[in-house]
Amino acid sequence: MKIAIVGATGLVGQNIINLCQQFFSSDVEYTFFASSKSAGKKLKINQSELTVKELNKENIESYNIALFSAGGERSKEFANIFIENGSFVVDNSSAFRMNESVPLVVYGVNQNIITKDTKLISNPNCTTMGLVMALKPLHDQYNLKAITPVAYQAVSGSGSNGILSLQREIEMGDNLKPDYTEGYYTNPIARNVIPLAGNLLDNGYSDEEMKFCNESRKILDIDDLIVEPSNARVGVVTGHGTFCSAVFENTIDIKEAINVLNSFEGVEYWDKSLPTPLDAEGRNEVLVSRLRKGLSSNKIINFWVVSDNLLKGAALNAVQIAKHISEL
Ligand SMILES: NC(=O)c1ccc[n+]([C@@H]2O[C@H](COP(=O)([O-])OP(=O)(O)OC[C@H]3O[C@@H](n4cnc5c(N)ncnc54)[C@H](OP(=O)(O)O)[C@@H]3O)[C@@H](O)[C@H]2O)c1
Structure with a gap:
């Protein structure tokens, strides 16, 4: 399985990285994205060091799941590109939360509304x-x-x-x-x-x-x-x-x-x-x-x-949803 973490250098992104290590087996392949300022920076996951990539259209490949926490503007610009490349997107920003066709999911409350076709899922406000x-x-x-x-x-x-x-x-x-x-x-x-x-x-x-x-x-x-x-x-x-x-x-x-x-x-x-x-x-x-x-x-x-707010309010809920999606 391939997981992309968009906003990997941020407060929420760092917690997502920690939680992915707990929720997923160590054979998952990760890609970290952040702004151009962080491109080239090294971040650790499961004993390996990964180089952070700049989030731009050229760098986006095919992933199973992309976890977004890089602000609403990045979600609006890039979520669909990840989806077109075959990924589910779990978005921490408020960009799509009130969009009728996008499920707003708190794991433990309403994760059952996610289906194999629900490619975009919003994480609620913390x-x-x-x-x-x-x-x-x-x-x-x-x-x-x-x-x-x-x-x-x-x-x-x-x-x-x-x-x-x-x-x-x-x-x-x-x-x-x-x-x-x-x-x-x-x-x-x-x-x-x-x-x-x-x-x-x-x-x-x-x-x-x-x-x-x-x-x-x-x-x-x-x-x-x-x-x-x-x-x-x-x-x-x-x-x-x-x-x-x-x-x-x-x-x-x-x-x-x-x-x-x-x-x-x-x-x-x-x-x-x-x-x-x-x-x-x-x-x-x-x-x-x-x-x-x-x-x-x-x-x-x-x-x-x-x-x-960084765990159940953001990263934990996103990773719980990702785990749920991986088991659909
Ligand atoms: N903090 C919370 O409690 C919380 C709770 C729920 C939802 N959220 C949402 O989660 C998102 C991130 O919040 P945060 O608290 O983690 O913020 P943060 O610590 O400021 O981190 C922001 C992240 O977004 C990346 N980013 C900024 N501009 C970018 C660009 N142009 N291209 C690619 N990546 C870019 C940053 O990369 P660089 O390091 O390279 O700048 C960093 O990884 C926001 O949408 C926020 O509303 C936060």
């Missing part, structure tokens, strides 16, 4: 993915009607530049003032919480917030799901956390809901300690805690969910 993992088993049990998610997004969700900015600002110590504008974000991110993640749209919501709305409806297949999202960016390196208030059609039993969550593969309910982004970092599981019955209704539950 914050949505963690939340949907917790919502799916609860929806199956109680029938989900509405959610109010409030997300705390880590800087690695913005790629390497987000991390570099946080590191630089931490080094500035007390010299970092609220009017600092040299960083990656609209406001300083070290020692801070910015009450906006992503770019503001005309409707006053950010694109990250609208991903919560559109993508959770598509993944859970609930067209009329009410979603009232708010997303903040926090000075955390990795691990997106979300407080969510969820309304269901049926009455909720908290003990049963915890059992339902714990029985769902890929989700862990923590009742003895509080899972934070640091706990989630490096873990494949989505961690849930603080499940409480609503104060106003026994059809509402409030909870906290946190997951590694």
Whole structure:
């Protein structure tokens, strides 16, 4: 089998390389792509060193699967070329997520919609993915009607530049003032919480917030799901956390809901300690805690969910999908 990793030098790409070593046998042939800046760089996989190729039309051969994490523009330009050359493409960008003919897949939730003919598959937004993992088993049990998610997004969700900015600002110590504008974000991110993640749209919501709305409806297949999202960016390196208030059609039993969550593969309910982004970092599981019955209704539950945005939010889900495709 041949696998191409597009964006191999990036944060997500590096995690994809690590996970491919765990998920696939060592006889898989890999090709790494990145920008011209990284062409010629050597990256290790399964004890061998591979030379990174520049992503351009001339370099694209035939692969079984291509895993894309090089930004939406590259996906739009190159995904079809890989498909025309016989490859499945699993894309981490938002380029095709809301395209009706493209399945938006969270492995563990809806991978069964992938068929041999589904050549292009979109990986959902990292914050949505963690939340949907917790919502799916609860929806199956109680029938989900509405959610109010409030997300705390880590800087690695913005790629390497987000991390570099946080590191630089931490080094500035007390010299970092609220009017600092040299960083990656609209406001300083070290020692801070910015009450906006992503770019503001005309409707006053950010694109990250609208991903919560559109993508959770598509993944859970609930067209009329009410979603009232708010997303903040926090000075955390990795691990997106979300407080969510969820309304269901049926009455909720908290003990049963915890059992339902714990029985769902890929989700862990923590009742003895509080899972934070640091706990989630490096873990494949989505961690849930603080499940409480609503104060106003026994059809509402409030909870906290946190997951590694680079793993279940991106690379892990992509590699799980790739493994699934390889077994179709
Ligand atoms: N970070 C997350 O939590 C997360 C979660 C879900 C989805 N995603 C998506 O995954 C993608 C990558 O994110 P990331 O966090 O890994 O970003 P990143 O660390 O900034 O890495 C970007 C990657 O894209 C490559 N690239 C950039 N321009 C290119 C070009 N013109 N041609 C070929 N390759 C090019 C880079 O190669 P060079 O090193 O050569 O520049 C690098 O490998 C984005 O679409 C992002 O939206 C990220």
